[in-house]
Amino acid sequence: MTNPGQRLIIARGGEGGLGNACILKEMWLSKAHRQEEMSSLSTRQPGTETYLILELKSIADVGLVGLPNAGKSTLLSALSRARPEIADYAFTTLRPNIGSLIYEDYSVKVADIPGLIKGAHENRGLGHAFLRHIERTKVLAYVLDLAATLNGRKGVLPWEQLQDLVVELEHYQEGLTKRPSLIVANKIDEEGADAMYEELKNRVQGVPIFPVCAILQEGVPDLRVGLRGLMDASDPQVCTVLSSKYAKAY
Numbered sequence: 001m002t003n004p005g006q007r008l009i010i011a012r013g014g015e016g017g018l019g020n021a022c023i024l025k026e027m028w029l030s031k032a033h034r035q036e037e038m039s040s041l042s043t044r045q046p047g048t049e050t051y052l053i054l055e056l057k058s059i060a061d062v063g064l065v066g067l068p069n070a071g072k073s074t075l076l077s078a079l080s081r082a083r084p085e086i087a088d089y090a091f092t093t094l095r096p097n098i099g100s101l102i103y104e105d106y107s108v109k110v111a112d113i114p115g116l117i118k119g120a121h122e123n124r125g126l127g128h129a130f131l132r133h134i135e136r137t138k139v140l141a142y143v144l145d146l147a148a149t150l151n152g153r154k155g156v157l158p159w160e161q162l163q164d165l166v167v168e169l170e171h172y173q174e175g176l177t178k179r180p181s182l183i184v185a186n187k188i189d190e191e192g193a194d195a196m197y198e199e200l201k202n203r204v205q206g207v208p209i210f211p212v213c214a215i216l217q218e219g220v221p222d223l224r225v226g227l228r229g230l231m232d233a234s235d236p237q238v239c240t241v242l243s244s245k246y247a248k249a250y
C-alpha cells in the first residue's frame, strides 16, 4: 500500500444468514419444516481468517547508501534538519533516519540507512535488512569515504567501496542500481583526499560525482542542486553505467 487512504480487502466477511426472525412470520410452516428452514438460513458462508505480517517500507525520495563510517548521517544532518547520531566508528546508525531537504518550492525526503558491508547479502553486518527502506526511493546517492585508506587507515578504496555497494544492492534486488544516481565523494577536507577524488573521477565515468566535506557543509549547496536535477528530470536518465559494470573492477 503506497497511497494515503488506499484500501485493500485482505479478508472477506462471511455471507450472513437471514436470521431466525425472518421465518417466524411464516406461520404456515410445519414445526419440522421450520427447523429445517432455520438451520439453512442461519448458517451461510463463514468469513475468511488470515494472519498478516506488515512490513514498513519508508518512502523517501533520495536514499543515502555507503559503507559504515562513510559520513551518511553527517551528510543527512548537513542536508536537512535531522540530527542523527554521528560517531567515529562503524554501525553508529542502527535504524534508518529520514530528513527533509527543503527547497524554496518543494521538499524532498532523504533516507540515511545503516552502513552496508561487503557480503551483507550473506547476512554480514546489519545494513541489508534496511535496504527495503530504499526500495522505493527515486534517486540513490552513493556516499564514498575518500579518506578510508589515507593516513594509515585500513579501509577500502573509494572505487572499491562503490563496487561493493553496487554488488550488495544488486544482490538485494536486481536492477536497483539502475535508478538515477550520483556519487558523494565525502571527506574531501582530509589530507590526500584531493588526489583520491581525481583518481575516482578517472575510474568512474558517466555518473555525476560531488566532492563534499559533510562535516563543514562544503560542497553541499552543489549537491543539493545535483539532487534536485535528478529528481526533476522529466525523463530521468537511468543509470545503466553502474549496474552494467557492477561485476567488474572499476
Ligand SMILES: Nc1nc2c(ncn2[C@@H]2O[C@H](COP(=O)(O)OP(=O)(O)OP(=O)(O)O)[C@@H](O)[C@H]2O)c(=O)[nH]1
Pocket (backbone or CB within 6 Å): 066, 067, 068, 069, 070, 071, 072, 073, 074, 075, 085, 086, 087, 088, 089, 090, 091, 092, 093, 094, 113, 114, 115, 116, 186, 187, 188, 189, 190, 212, 213, 214, 215, 216
Ligand atoms: N574529516 C571528515 N570527517 C567526516 C566527514 N563527514 C563525516 N565525518 C566523520 O566520519 C565519522 C562517521 O560519520 P557518520 O556520519 O556517523 O558516518 P555513517 O556513514 O553514518 O556511519 P554508520 O552509521 O556507522 O554507517 C564521524 O567521526 C564523522 O565526524 C567529513 O566530511 N570530513
Ligand SMILES: [Mg+2]
Pocket (backbone or CB within 6 Å): 072, 073, 074, 085, 086, 092, 093, 112, 114, 115
Ligand atoms: Mg550513520
